[in-house]
Amino acid sequence: MENLLNWLDDRTGYRSLVKNALYERIPGGARWRYVWGSTLMFAMFVQFVTGLVLWAAYSANAQGAWESVHYIQNVMYGGWMLRGIHHYMAQVTIVLLVLHLMQVLIDGAYRAPREVNFWFGLGLLGLVLGLSLTGYLLPWDQKGYWATKVATSIASMTPVVGPAMQQLMVGGAEYGHHTLTRFFALHAGALPAGIVLLIVGHVYLFRRHGITVPKKAAEKPDGWFWPEQVLKDSVASLIVMATVLALVLWNGGAHLGAPADPTEPYAAARPEWYFMFLFQWLKYFPAGWEVVGAQIIPGIAVGMIAAMPIIGKWRLGHRFNLGVAASLLLGITMLTWTAYAADQADPAFVQARAQAESIAERVSELAGSPDGIPAAGGLAMLRGDPATQGPIIFEANCSICHQYNGHDGLGGTPDDEPSASDLGGYGSREWLTGLLDPDRINTPEYFGNTEHTNGRMARFVQRGIAGFDDDQRAALRNVILAVSAEAELPSQATADEADQDAIREGRIAISSEAIDCTRCHTYADVAEGDVAPVLTGWASRQWIMGMLRNPSHPLYYGDNNDRMPAFGDEGILSEAEIGLVADWLRGDWFVPDGN
Amino acid sequence: MSDEKIEPPAEPRRSFLTSMSAIVLGAVASIVPVAAGVTVLLDPLRKKETASAQVFVTRLSAVPEDGSPKKFTVEMDRVDAWATYSNTPVGAVYLRRTESGDVAALNVVCPHAGCFVGLAEDKARFGCPCHNSSFDLDGVVNDPSSPSPRDMDSLAVDVRNGDEIWVAFQNFLPGRHDKTPV
Numbered sequence: 001m002e003n004l005l006n007w008l009d010d011r012t013g014y015r016s017l018v019k020n021a022l023y024e025r026i027p028g029g030a031r032w033r034y035v036w037g038s039t040l041m042f043a044m045f046v047q048f049v050t051g052l053v054l055w056a057a058y059s060a061n062a063q064g065a066w067e068s069v070h071y072i073q074n075v076m077y078g079g080w081m082l083r084g085i086h087h088y089m090a091q092v093t094i095v096l097l098v099l100h101l102m103q104v105l106i107d108g109a110y111r112a113p114r115e116v117n118f119w120f121g122l123g124l125l126g127l128v129l130g131l132s133l134t135g136y137l138l139p140w141d142q143k144g145y146w147a148t149k150v151a152t153s154i155a156s157m158t159p160v161v162g163p164a165m166q167q168l169m170v171g172g173a174e175y176g177h178h179t180l181t182r183f184f185a186l187h188a189g190a191l192p193a194g195i196v197l198l199i200v201g202h203v204y205l206f207r208r209h210g211i212t213v214p215k216k217a218a219e220k221p222d223g224w225f226w227p228e229q230v231l232k233d234s235v236a237s238l239i240v241m242a243t244v245l246a247l248v249l250w251n252g253g254a255h256l257g258a259p260a261d262p263t264e265p266y267a268a269a270r271p272e273w274y275f276m277f278l279f280q281w282l283k284y285f286p287a288g289w290e291v292v293g294a295q296i297i298p299g300i301a302v303g304m305i306a307a308m309p310i311i312g313k314w315r316l317g318h319r320f321n322l323g324v325a326a327s328l329l330l331g332i333t334m335l336t337w338t339a340y341a342a343d344q345a346d347p348a349f350v351q352a353r354a355q356a357e358s359i360a361e362r363v364s365e366l367a368g369s370p371d372g373i374p375a376a377g378g379l380a381m382l383r384g385d386p387a388t389q390g391p392i393i394f395e396a397n398c399s400i401c402h403q404y405n406g407h408d409g410l411g412g413t414p415d416d417e418p419s420a421s422d423l424g425g426y427g428s429r430e431w432l433t434g435l436l437d438p439d440r441i442n443t444p445e446y447f448g449n450t451e452h453t454n455g456r457m458a459r460f461v462q463r464g465i466a467g468f469d470d471d472q473r474a475a476l477r478n479v480i481l482a483v484s485a486e487a488e489l490p491s492q493a494t495a496d497e498a499d500q501d502a503i504r505e506g507r508i509a510i511s512s513e514a515i516d517c518t519r520c521h522t523y524a525d526v527a528e529g530d531v532a533p534v535l536t537g538w539a540s541r542q543w544i545m546g547m548l549r550n551p552s553h554p555l556y557y558g559d560n561n562d563r564m565p566a567f568g569d570e571g572i573l574s575e576a577e578i579g580l581v582a583d584w585l586r587g588d589w590f591v592p593d594g595n
Numbered sequence: 596m597s598d599e600k601i602e603p604p605a606e607p608r609r610s611f612l613t614s615m616s617a618i619v620l621g622a623v624a625s626i627v628p629v630a631a632g633v634t635v636l637l638d639p640l641r642k643k644e645t646a647s648a649q650v651f652v653t654r655l656s657a658v659p660e661d662g663s664p665k666k667f668t669v670e671m672d673r674v675d676a677w678a679t680y681s682n683t684p685v686g687a688v689y690l691r692r693t694e695s696g697d698v699a700a701l702n703v704v705c706p707h708a709g710c711f712v713g714l715a716e717d718k719a720r721f722g723c724p725c726h727n728s729s730f731d732l733d734g735v736v737n738d739p740s741s742p743s744p745r746d747m748d749s750l751a752v753d754v755r756n757g758d759e760i761w762v763a764f765q766n767f768l769p770g771r772h773d774k775t776p777v
Contacts, residue, residue, distance in 0.1 A: 348724070571759075
């Protein structure tokens with residue numbers, strides 16, 4: 001073994017390299033205050049390792065990015081942990097960088113001869129922020145998509161070259177596949193390469209100039225980098241790692257929103273917390289001053305930091321620099337705090353965030369359904385989900401007249417009293433029981449604010465049913481079960497199965513003398529009256545879709561249609577949208593096991 | 596890692612030619628991959644002018660009669676790098692019946708920084724959820740402290756065959772006073 005190592009040393013000189021690397025003399029001995037640079041090295045190491053493995057599972061295209069990240073997060077063994085570490089270490093890195101920078105400023109370690117190394121450090125800070133910015137987009141979820149749109153918009157404000165810059169970043173006129181390929185090339189290629197180069201330069205210059213020793217430590221005996229300082233560095237790195245693990249576990253891994261959708265509003269669009277001060281800052285610049293707020297003033301601030309080694313040469317220069325740094329830090333903290341306070345105090349934002357969260361959870365459920373994520377991607381999957389799309393379509397198109405369990409579909413309170421029936425639970429026994437209740441049919445819940453309030457149905461319920469004897473009541477009960485069974489609601493499948501006999505009797509009773517629905521309604525092959533909506537397949541998917549296409553169709557209300565538009569025939573809603581509303585009203589959507 | 600002192604070669608005049616040749620030839624060789632790379636990197640600048648395409652959005656009956664705006668998704672064919680999508684959602688517009696009986700269309704994208712402008716709950720104004728830009732129902736900036744440099748981007752509307760609403764859909768660069776197509 002010894003011979004082998006001697007041979008290797010002879011050919012490579014590795015011993016002197018290791019010796020140079022490890023046996024660095026530390027004036028005044030190893031100290032805890034020297035660990036910050038090493039923790040940053042450790043953070044970079046973690047990001048390289050986790051990033052490389054994430055890369056091995058990530059697909060940089062608009063139809064595969066969200067999908068592949070979802071797969072990493074939810075299917076791959078330990079994927080959520082890996083992504084969580086990468087995500088939270090990125091944030092801890094920012095904190096460590098700021099601490100490191102602050103320490104360098106306070107100790108005056110940026111002054112001659114260390115100017116160049118200070119600039120290397122600033123360059124590293126810039127590259128790390130670049131990594132954060134590009135990394136935020138890569139999952140291609142709503143959050144990253146909208147936040148990054150703001151970032152590229154700001155780039156486009158740059159005088160003269162702005163539009164070209166934006167186009168080069170985005171990889172074309174609009175966000176798409178090439179936006180991801182480019183951001184990924186920056187995130188995983190160009191920026192890390194720059195970081196490696198700058199770290200090499202940074203460490204080389206650091207070794208060249210030696211550590212900045214605080215005055216009180218100067219009299220203490222010297223120590224060595226290995227193993228005394230390395231032990232302290234290792235402990236500090238372990239604490240950093242433990243902090244990140246705690247963050248990952250506490251938050252259940254990194255968040256993944258719903259897939260990016262340029263056509264859906266995302267009122268919860270916010271950058272990462274360390275960019276929130278810039279976000280807030282932009283609010284203060286009225287029209288015409290955007291460039292000043294977004295570029296010129298931040299540019300001046302960065303310029304002042306970069307000029308610190310030069311300013312520091314003058315008498316009082318160091319104090320001036322410290323004053324600048326403290327003001328910046330204070331300003332940034334206040335802006336950040338204001339931004340979060342403003343959001344918390346804004347009910348619209350709180351609601352938007354809750355809605356975004358519930359959609360994100362729903363997407364995850366859908367991805368776990370037996371159908372899984374289709375080749376068309378996660379967004380197409382979400383767009384075909386009645387549970388989330390139904391309420392949106394209902395709110396936009398139906399809630400002007402109808403309510404859904406007293407709200408507008410999305411949980412909001414409508415301005416006006418409903419002018420048509422409440423469709424919550426439509427098709428169910430309960431809904432039908434209410435309609436056939438003499439006390440309820442003419443309330444706003446049913447026909448109250450419609451023309452039907454004076455119609456034959458209302459008259460039948462209020463005069464006929466009100467005077468039913470016990471036998472007729474029993475028959476009516478069976479009719480309700482039978483008509484409701486036509487809907488074949490998923491939520492009622494068990495009950496319909498259990499009440500088979502009653503339903504069979506109810507079917508006969510529909511056209512019996514005692515109840516006689518078929519005087520007006522068509523049912524099965526009995527079509528005597530045919531002036532009211534058909535009861536065959538009532539509230540089934542087909543039935544509701546037909547009603548939405550054209551309520552004035554002879555099968556439905558015919559000439560008795562009140563004010564309901566022909567959503568299909570008039571082209572207000574597409575077939576797909578009509579199907580989504582029908583499925584949603586019927587409660588027919590994928591529900592994961594255990595719910 | 597030897598500490599021997601390195602002496603520069605003698606006869607600097609002759610070596611001048613050598614060094615210049617070394618630099619020039621090396622640079623010429625290196626410029627090839629760099630130029631090839633930069634050329635491809637700049638490809639997005641070589642864009643075709645995106646003419647605004649007339650696209651069918653909805654029918655007149657779908658636009659609220661009370662003059663309040665309503666959001667509509669715009670679906671059209673789109674080429675995204677290597678993939679062609681037919682009839683895919685590419686953006687959204689607010690449609691609204693104006694007092695004069697026409698239909699007006701506004702692109703939902705905020706002219707300030709590109710967020711999705713929302714409709715206030717009372718449907719009486721538009722507000723951006725990002726930096727609080729505020730617009731009236733015609734899309735005109737209605738608050739002097741609004742950060743938006745211009746009004747919301749109006750789009751030309753063409754009503755065909757009596758009730759088909761066709762919109763000249765286009766996106767514009769945010770953060771500028773003038774409406775520059777993307």
